[in-house]
Amino acid sequence: xxxxxxxxxxxxxxxxxxxxxxxxxxxxxxxxxxxxxxxxxxxxxxxxxxxxxxxxxxxxxxxxxxxxxxxxxxxxxxxxxxxxxxxxxxxxxxxxxxxxxxxxxxxxxxxxxxxxxxxxxxxxxxxxxxxxxxxxx
Numbered sequence: 001x002x003x004x005x006x007x008x009x010x011x012x013x014x015x016x017x018x019x020x021x022x023x024x025x026x027x028x029x030x031x032x033x034x035x036x037x038x039x040x041x042x043x044x045x046x047x048x049x050x051x052x053x054x055x056x057x058x059x060x061x062x063x064x065x066x067x068x069x070x071x072x073x074x075x076x077x078x079x080x081x082x083x084x085x086x087x088x089x090x091x092x093x094x095x096x097x098x099x100x101x102x103x104x105x106x107x108x109x110x111x112x113x114x115x116x117x118x119x120x121x122x123x124x125x126x127x128x129x130x131x132x133x134x135x136x137x
Contacts, residue, residue: 017105021096028096032085035073036096039066056109059116062097063090067126076131079124089123 018033043057043065044050057065070078087093094117100106 013105017100017103020103021099024102025095025099027086028092028099029085032082032087033096033100035069035082035085036066036093036100039069042069059094059097059112059114060119063093063117063119063121066093067121067123070127071130076128079127082123082127087123090117090119090121092123093117 014034014037018030021033022028022030040057040062043062044055046065046068047057047061049055070082074081082088087096094114097106097117098114101108
């Protein structure tokens with residue numbers, strides 16, 4: 001996927017893309033798509049590729065950045081915020097990415113696949129584990 005500058009989220013193109021995607025697939029809130037773009041920017045920064053010509057981000061990398069940013073932005077409420085937006089599993093992130101790819105808003109290369117977002121990590125588990133209290137016997 002190619003980098004979408006943060007400023008682009010506030011453009012007419014972003015709003016049109018979200019509207020068109022939601023006409024085909026209304027499962028995910030507009031905020032989820034805005035957060036996806038933020039996550040892509042965050043992931044590129046995590047990978048130290050801001051000034052690189054190679055800004056491609058693979059599915060597992062984006063998932064890691066998505067989860068990291070969710071925890072930073074929403075803390076213990078991360079899973080609940082994402083669930084409110086319709087995102088309850090890693091595969092949903094991939095479905096949003098591919099919704100944008102279908103429109104041409106995101107790009108992909110020949111090695112990218114929607115299966116890249118099936119990493120076996122349970123989103124709820126990953127976003128809540130560090131906030132759970134241990135039970136004492």
